[in-house]
Amino acid sequence: MWSTVPSILSQLLELSWRTLSSVLSMWFQSLHSSLYCHLRPHCETGSSLCHGPSKLQLAVVYFGITLASIGLGVVRFILATLGANQFDNPQDQASFFNWFFFTFYAACVVSSIGIVYVEDNISWGLGFGICAVFNFLGLIIFLAGNRFYRHDKAGGSPYTSLARVIVAAVRKRKVLISSESKDYHHEINDGDNKSIDTMPKRSFGFLNHGAMKTEGDVNPDGSIAKPWRLCSVQQVxxxxxxxxxxxxxxxxxxxxxxxxxxxxxxxxxxxxxxxxxxxxxxxxxxxxxxxxxxxxxxxxxxxxxxxxxxxxxxxxxxxxxxxxxxxxxxxxxxxxxxxxxxxxxxxxxxxxxxxxxxxxxxxxxxxxxxxxxxxxxxxxxxxxxxxxxxxxxxxxxxxxxxxxxxxxxxxxxxxxxxxxxxxxxxxxxxxxxx
Structure with missing residues (x-):
């Protein structure tokens, strides 16, 4: 579920950190695989019983897997979003997703054949090491193109705004729904400091209570005074x-x-x-x-x-x-x-x-x-x-x-x-x- 990390940080910063997490994961796995071949306890002579790995060795493995999960869950899909954000035309965005998945599947084929062959016939340490190198190269190439990317402004967690809608709607469930646009709170556009006065749709009308303005909900400058009692029509x-x-x-x-x-x-x-x-x-x-x-x-x-x-x-x-x-x-x-x-x-x-x-x-x-x-x-x-x-x-x-x-x-x-x-x-x- 790491792929649903809230967008508190900018996509670029989040992607960079998670790619680094993936690099560190592969490095830990490579180091552990290389050392384990030399440090693992040998089976007793004449016995089929062998001692298992130590707690420290297991901790290194689990730590590496955790880093890999965090890195993979975030990088794969933030990268897809960041790439699609570079295009305005929906057809171009759809084409980007096609080639994103083509690259993903092609890379899976190469790793399933090449990396598995290396791990089976040479060593696990070398296999993880190759993965770490390619992760690091990917991070370098990604950061090298930073000045060409279209950057999104970092925002707060979207999950908080969704929770606010539900809480505000429940708290104002007895407030009568208005048919006037002025009775609802509208977000102010950052570009021209003007709000777009639109009526909320009738579907799921109960949620519209959350955007209804009541006394004390709004500051003199138009901002929300009570975030958990009032939300905007757009959030609804x-x-x-x-x-x-x-x-x-x-x-x-x-x-x-x-x-x-x-x-x-x-x-x-x-x-x-x-x-x-x-x-x-x-x-x-x-x-x-x-x-x-x-x-x-x-x-x-x-x-x-x-x-x-x-x-x-x-x-x-x-x-x-x-x-x-x-x-x-x-x-x-x-x-x-x-x-x-x-x-x-x-x-x-x-x-x-x-x-x-x-x-x-x-x-x-x-x-x-x-x-x-x-x-x-x-x-x-x-x-x-x-x-x-x-x-x-x-x-x-x-x-x-x-x-x-x-x-x-x-x-x-x-x-x-x-x-x-x-x-x-x-x-x-x-x-x-x-």
Missing amino acids: EDLKTLIRIFPLWASTVFLAIPIAIQNNMTVLQALAMDRHLGSDFKIPVGSITIVVLISSATFVALLDRFLYPNWKNLTGRSLTPIQKIGTGHVFNILSMAISAVMESKRLKTAHENHLQGQQGGTAAVVPMLALWLFPQLIGVGIGEAFHFPGNVSLYYQEFPVSMKSMATSMISIVIRVAFYVSATMVDLTRSVTG
Whole structure:
């Protein structure tokens, strides 16, 4: 949940500190991995029992993981917001999000192959060290472009203003709602020191009580005298926007849960299938899901360069974020259907070869190539190429200005919730079916 850090600091300063946090995390992990190889206790001669790591070693590991979580949660999505803020045209912002996700997926592919190879065949310390170097280079490149960025003015926590709306509305619940704009408090524009007198919308009308002015709420200069008793119309509308978008966010959780379940089940399927490519190469079971990353990176680029421009030329209008999300839903449904067909085929093959009920070992491997899993993984990748950038673009467009950083992090919360729910569902299914 570190991705929802309040925007008390400027995005640039926050991003710099969190990138440094990520660098330090990789440095700690690299140092620990290198030293642990020399300091770890050896197993007793003639015994299979080995002493575990010391409390200090565990503390270093957990500290490094904590730093990495803080850095990753903030950097990934503040960077997305900062990049989108450089553009005024929504189409340019959507294109930026596409290439942001392309870079993300491509980097995941490189790290999943290259870094994992280094850690498996050379050393964990070198693998983490390479990550630390690239994190540091990224920080240097980012800071080098500082003078070219469009900077946002640092503000207070947006969560406080949302809480103020609720508290003020409850405290003024007995105040009669007015139909006159002058009876509501309006924010003063910093540019011309004038307020924009607009009426609050009728939807979620109870919240409008929070912007109603009563005696003693406003200072002579027009500022708010009692922050927890009066808020502006804009703050009320900001909260309403979040309430309206919540059902869409919740529906995305249901989209992500099958993806999370399939991600786990695909690994288990691959373990029980023939993973050989030719006579010499065998696909590592942990690398099977790289197909999703490659598919996503490829189709994000194809969509941005070919499909979206051609669609606009043919129809005269661009695909909306909602349409992209809906298309992603369709591809995920198709992927789940393909997955069900493949699993039925795998179980049938296992039954024909009398392999059902066997646990582990080579005897339990079904004579069916793991390549049959690729279509469902490619389908998931295509779906992600549509709905992940679409979700981020939608939230960025719809969220209040003060909460843009949170907007780009909403998809991260969706993924985390989906993986927790999927784990619970898998455990529940196992306990019921045995």
